[in-house]
Amino acid sequence: MKKLLLILACLNSLCFAKQQSSQTYLLVHGAWHGAWCWNKVAPLLAAQGHKVVAIDLPSHGADATPPDDITLDRYVSKVVDVAHQTEGKVVLVGHSMGGVVIAQAAEQLGAQKVSKLVFLDAFLPKNGDSVSSLAQLIEETLPKDTSRITVGKALIVAPNRKTSSFKPDLADVLFYHDCTHKDRQFAHQNLSRQAFAPLGTPVSLTDAVYGNIPKYYILCTESKDLDKTLLPTRVKCERVYRLKSSHSPFFSMPLELAALLQQI
Numbered sequence: 001m002k003k004l005l006l007i008l009a010c011l012n013s014l015c016f017a018k019q020q021s022s023q024t025y026l027l028v029h030g031a032w033h034g035a036w037c038w039n040k041v042a043p044l045l046a047a048q049g050h051k052v053v054a055i056d057l058p059s060h061g062a063d064a065t066p067p068d069d070i071t072l073d074r075y076v077s078k079v080v081d082v083a084h085q086t087e088g089k090v091v092l093v094g095h096s097m098g099g100v101v102i103a104q105a106a107e108q109l110g111a112q113k114v115s116k117l118v119f120l121d122a123f124l125p126k127n128g129d130s131v132s133s134l135a136q137l138i139e140e141t142l143p144k145d146t147s148r149i150t151v152g153k154a155l156i157v158a159p160n161r162k163t164s165s166f167k168p169d170l171a172d173v174l175f176y177h178d179c180t181h182k183d184r185q186f187a188h189q190n191l192s193r194q195a196f197a198p199l200g201t202p203v204s205l206t207d208a209v210y211g212n213i214p215k216y217y218i219l220c221t222e223s224k225d226l227d228k229t230l231l232p233t234r235v236k237c238e239r240v241y242r243l244k245s246s247h248s249p250f251f252s253m254p255l256e257l258a259a260l261l262q263q264i
Helices: 002-018 041-047 072-084 098-109 131-139 168-174 181-190 254-263
Strands: 024-028 051-055 090-095 114-120 155-157 163-166 215-220 239-243
Touching (some): 024 041, 024 072, 024 098, 041 051, 041 254, 051 072, 072 090, 072 098, 090 098, 098 114, 163 168, 168 181, 239 254
Parallel strands (some): 024 051, 024 090
Antiparallel strands (some): 155 163
């Protein structure tokens, strides 16, 4: 009954949001993922009259670029190119690693193109931060526990140490613990190799550009990979929202996530 009431509330929110002006959402996935992770959320937004583009970053999803050669610049260039091909202003939504990508893309695009930035349980950087440095910053705040399952323990590192793949059983623990079996299997079939280079590259951001674009944070309070509560306290956000979900609300709570994106 509670679940039904929640779904009805989300549908009401979606219907209300439809009355508002339409927006253009560019959805940027996180590490090891692709545009496929938005397959439930994108149609919900589009059904309310919004334009939605789920981007495959280079070497992810349908993009066949070899992952060994991937850099953060190539990720950012893809987002910037898609934004320039899109009429009007865009809302950049970044999940996990995608937060760093949209931050650097926003610095290049400016407020004249980006209306707002939405960080979905994402790495929210200041100038000079990287995914790796932010992950380390969070790790330093956690109690020492060698038995805890971490992302590092879940990786299968390539012999040349340039990329990694994710162990499916540990992806279920860290990313998909509240997702259906069907969604987990779908993710297992689509997870791609991830280049290390973009994760360790620091961003170059300015107060004049990045600092002037409104930022919103969606914290997934049941996330098992890393508790990112600290991150939106370091960078000014217009508002921090909370979803009681895993790191993957696009699978486990698509209605709630779509309604929240439109509310923002």
